[in-house]
Amino acid sequence: MKPYFLQPYKIWPFLTFERQKWPKDITREYYLSFEDALWDLLPRLGFKKGSKLLVPSFYCMDVINNIKEHGYKVALYPLNNDLSYSLEKVVSAIKKDKPDIFVEFAAVGIQSQLGEEIYRKLPFHSLLLLDRVHSVIGAHIDNFMFSKRHLLITSSRKVSPFFGSMAVYSRNSRRSLDTNPQKYVSSAILLWIKYLTLLKIAKLVNSSRLAVKAELLLKKHDDLIGGATFSAPFLPFLLYLTEHWDIPKIEACKLKQASFYHTIFDPIFSHTNRTWIAALAVENLSKLRGYPIIVKVKYAQGFSEICRSAGFLTVPQLDDCLWSRKQKLFLLPLGPHLSMREIRNIAVIAQKALTTAIQYDTISA
Numbered sequence: 001m002k003p004y005f006l007q008p009y010k011i012w013p014f015l016t017f018e019r020q021k022w023p024k025d026i027t028r029e030y031y032l033s034f035e036d037a038l039w040d041l042l043p044r045l046g047f048k049k050g051s052k053l054l055v056p057s058f059y060c061m062d063v064i065n066n067i068k069e070h071g072y073k074v075a076l077y078p079l080n081n082d083l084s085y086s087l088e089k090v091v092s093a094i095k096k097d098k099p100d101i102f103v104e105f106a107a108v109g110i111q112s113q114l115g116e117e118i119y120r121k122l123p124f125h126s127l128l129l130l131d132r133v134h135s136v137i138g139a140h141i142d143n144f145m146f147s148k149r150h151l152l153i154t155s156s157r158k159v160s161p162f163f164g165s166m167a168v169y170s171r172n173s174r175r176s177l178d179t180n181p182q183k184y185v186s187s188a189i190l191l192w193i194k195y196l197t198l199l200k201i202a203k204l205v206n207s208s209r210l211a212v213k214a215e216l217l218l219k220k221h222d223d224l225i226g227g228a229t230f231s232a233p234f235l236p237f238l239l240y241l242t243e244h245w246d247i248p249k250i251e252a253c254k255l256k257q258a259s260f261y262h263t264i265f266d267p268i269f270s271h272t273n274r275t276w277i278a279a280l281a282v283e284n285l286s287k288l289r290g291y292p293i294i295v296k297v298k299y300a301q302g303f304s305e306i307c308r309s310a311g312f313l314t315v316p317q318l319d320d321c322l323w324s325r326k327q328k329l330f331l332l333p334l335g336p337h338l339s340m341r342e343i344r345n346i347a348v349i350a351q352k353a354l355t356t357a358i359q360y361d362t363i364s365a
Contacts, residue, residue: 050071083279109287147170
């Protein structure tokens with residue numbers, strides 16, 4: 001059975017010979033992971049252990065637990081069931097928790113503009129951390145730091161075949177004195193290479209069984225990264241790779257593919273309150289990590305099981321976070337590594353799974 005999965009696995013469709021040019025007054029550093037960037041940069045930017053981070057209710061629990069284990073405090077602000085937010089509730093959380101670091105997470109790649117609206121509500125000393133782990137980031141004015149109180153961090157591995165995370169900021173920082181633990185770094189990179197290799201073989205021989213085994217390697221990789229006590233930036237040559245991402249091509253592919261998905265699923269969203277799309281997704285189709293389908297908890301397991309039995313190895317995103325207690329988020333794959341034929345096949349599988357899961361539960365009730 002031909003397997004389908006969220007992770008991009010082909011390298012060349014993401015690259016171009018043209019090079020992006022970033023302003024000289026912006027600092028960029030490259031790390032093994034989002035969390036490794038945090039452990040190195042927060043102290044360098046003046047935020048010592050004991051500082052408090054305010055994060056959204058749709059946030060990775062592994063990251064939250066790692067933040068606490070590294071000596072920082074964490075509080076949550078609520079998101080609505082479509083991943084939108086109430087400005088009033090967020091401001092209330094800021095007043096209550098007085099965060100040193102406010103995390104604005106562009107979930108699924110959708111930038112909520114919360115950072116701009118909330119900027120003046122934050123304590124003067126605070127840092128606005130723009131979590132862009134679901135976004136493809138390039139040298140565009142939207143990503144240029146307009147304040148020294150901003151820090152943007154990406155995650156290449158979530159949106160491309162490449163490992164690592166880029167940090168972007170414009171304030172002065174102390175020099176990093178840490179060195180990346182060689183065993184930790186080499187183990188993480190080796191697991192990532194094994195994971196992508198197994199995915200490629202699974203696609204080549206049409207084996208869902210091998211793709212499931214690849215998922216186990218990804219879990220080992222995810223469990224490993226971010227756990228090091230110390231971390232430091234990689235050598236700058238890795239930034240060179242991100243400067244050659246073909247962002248216009250990536251966004252054009254995603255726009256076409258996500259638009260097709262939307263023609264299939266919008267009628268379903270319009271006729272039931274059991275499933276819906278993330279807020280502002282339609283306005284940001286070219287920016288999405290994947291086409292976002294939100295399903296009430298009672299239908300989520302059935303949807304996932306039917307998809308997986310048909311070869312689409314989907315899993316709910318951030319399944320253990322506070323937001324996911326009432327609904328689950330699933331992403332349909334997007335990107336230049338996929339053909340429109342594959343997109344159509346995935347859409348057929350997901351459409352059948354969604355309608356079947358909802359109808360079965362309704363009949364059973």
